[in-house]
Amino acid sequence: xxxxxxxxxxxxxxxxxxxxxxxxxxxxxxxxxxxxxxxxxxxxxxxxxxxxxxxxxxxxxxxxxxxxxxxxxxxxxxxxxxxxxxxxxxxxxxxxxxxxxxxxxxxxxxxxxxxxxxxxxxxxxxxxxxxxxxxxxxxxxxxxxxxxxxxxx
Amino acid sequence: xxxxxxxxxxxxxxxxxxxxxxxxxxxxxxxxxxxxxxxxxxxxxxxxxxxxxxxxxxxxxxxxxxxxxxxxxxxxxxxxxxxxxxxxxxxxxxxxxxxxxxxxxxxxxxxxxxxxxxxxxxxxxxxxxxxxxxxxxxxxxxxxxxxxxxxxxxxxxxxxxxxxxxxxxxxxxxxxxxxxxxxxxxxxxxxxxxxxxxxxxxxxxxxxxxxxxxxxxxxxxxxxxxxxxxxxxxxxxxxxxxxxxxxxxxx
Numbered sequence: 001x002x003x004x005x006x007x008x009x010x011x012x013x014x015x016x017x018x019x020x021x022x023x024x025x026x027x028x029x030x031x032x033x034x035x036x037x038x039x040x041x042x043x044x045x046x047x048x049x050x051x052x053x054x055x056x057x058x059x060x061x062x063x064x065x066x067x068x069x070x071x072x073x074x075x076x077x078x079x080x081x082x083x084x085x086x087x088x089x090x091x092x093x094x095x096x097x098x099x100x101x102x103x104x105x106x107x108x109x110x111x112x113x114x115x116x117x118x119x120x121x122x123x124x125x126x127x128x129x130x131x132x133x134x135x136x137x138x139x140x141x142x143x144x145x146x147x148x149x150x151x152x153x
Numbered sequence: 154x155x156x157x158x159x160x161x162x163x164x165x166x167x168x169x170x171x172x173x174x175x176x177x178x179x180x181x182x183x184x185x186x187x188x189x190x191x192x193x194x195x196x197x198x199x200x201x202x203x204x205x206x207x208x209x210x211x212x213x214x215x216x217x218x219x220x221x222x223x224x225x226x227x228x229x230x231x232x233x234x235x236x237x238x239x240x241x242x243x244x245x246x247x248x249x250x251x252x253x254x255x256x257x258x259x260x261x262x263x264x265x266x267x268x269x270x271x272x273x274x275x276x277x278x279x280x281x282x283x284x285x286x287x288x289x290x291x292x293x294x295x296x297x298x299x300x301x302x303x304x305x306x307x308x309x310x311x312x313x314x315x316x317x318x319x320x321x322x323x324x325x326x327x328x329x330x331x332x333x334x335x336x337x338x339x340x341x342x343x344x345x346x347x348x349x350x351x352x353x354x355x356x357x358x359x360x361x362x363x364x365x366x367x368x369x370x371x372x373x374x375x376x377x378x379x380x381x382x383x384x385x386x387x388x389x390x391x392x393x394x395x396x397x398x399x400x401x402x403x404x
Contacts, residue, residue, distance in 0.1 A: 009239045012320070016321075022324075036336060036338050096205065096274055104339055119276065120276045120277055121274065121275055122339055123206070123274050125342045125343060125352045126344070126352045126353070127203055127354060129203065129354050130204045130207075132354060
């Protein structure tokens with residue numbers, strides 16, 4: 001390799017290395033700030049400043065959904081397996097919202113309850129055809145196992 | 154010299170590449186169109202509906218291959234940019250710059266289809282989570298490379314400046330890919346895994362893989378077509394380009 005090319009190769013590799021290190025440090029520094037959501041256990045541990053607007057993520061607890069008969073108000077419990085949190089929301093819920101579904105609610109704490117202004121449903125990475133899902137839920141019922149992620153619709 | 158290395162050196166010469174790409178092109182276009190037809194038919198008709206999203210999940214057959222291509226093409230562009238900057242190979246400059254608009258198009262398709270899917274499923278068109286934001290940054294990087302390439306008069310200088318930007322932007326690729334593992338995001342994690350079992354039924358998976366291969370061919374075909382035209386323009390004063398122009402005129 002001739003000296004000019006060698007010099008360019010070295011300079012470019014150094015620049016790339018420096019940019020890589022800078023990006024890694026930025027990503028590490030932003031680890032906290034880029035956190036898209038907090039789980040109930042983190043909220044209870046006090047990781048969220050009081051009065052802050054934040055996103056709460058977790059699963060809708062089975063049997064916890066209560067709809068008001070005269071308005072769009074819905075109450076449900078979000079759980080991460082370790083802790084539960086009561087959530088209150090007034091508005092239209094997304095199609096995927098149901099029991100045992102991962103949801104992300106945006107809002108703030110008001111006296112121990114999380115009052116959400118927006119509720120988004122999170123889709124998981126599993127894609128299952130309907131017949132397989134039905135067969136799975138039948139098998140689960142037969143053996144009295146709880147279906148994972150509400151396989152029955 | 155080793156025959157393979159010799160062939161590689163020959164390929165770097167614009168007239169040789171022009172003829173070589175011309176011979177490959179019909180095959181690449183054919184493979185791309187056949188693959189897209191099979192993949193789309195398999196995905197939109199043959200694959201069974203998802204148990205919770207029903208038919209809406211079928212957007213995966215456009216969204217996911219486009220997302221893969223947006224990353225793949227960026228890596229291709231950056232590697233060619235690196236070669237262009239160190240070895241000043243004209244062909245690498247041309248290939249890097251010809252890849253940019255194709256990559257930008259795939260990135261845009263990925264963002265648009267994701268948004269269309271997100272509204273009914275998540276309940277929102279857009280959210281600033283790490284995956285969506287880093288993919289948007291990728292689109293801006295592509296547009297920046299294109300803009301910089303257009304902004305400088307001298308074509309070769311322009312290509313090298315844009316290649317440098319493309320090269321720096323490569324740090325974004327691991328961020329896009331691993332964002333769903335590093336942070337809590339609304340976007341789900343990887344369904345199709347290179348190592349270990351994929352989290353999708355095999356009847357749904359095969360059209361997705363066909364689409365992934367078909368989009369590679371689509372990229373190769375449109376890249377070679379664009380690169381041939383760019384090379385002719387770049388070398389318009391040279392003998393070989395003039396001969397091709399004359400032959401076209403006679404035909």
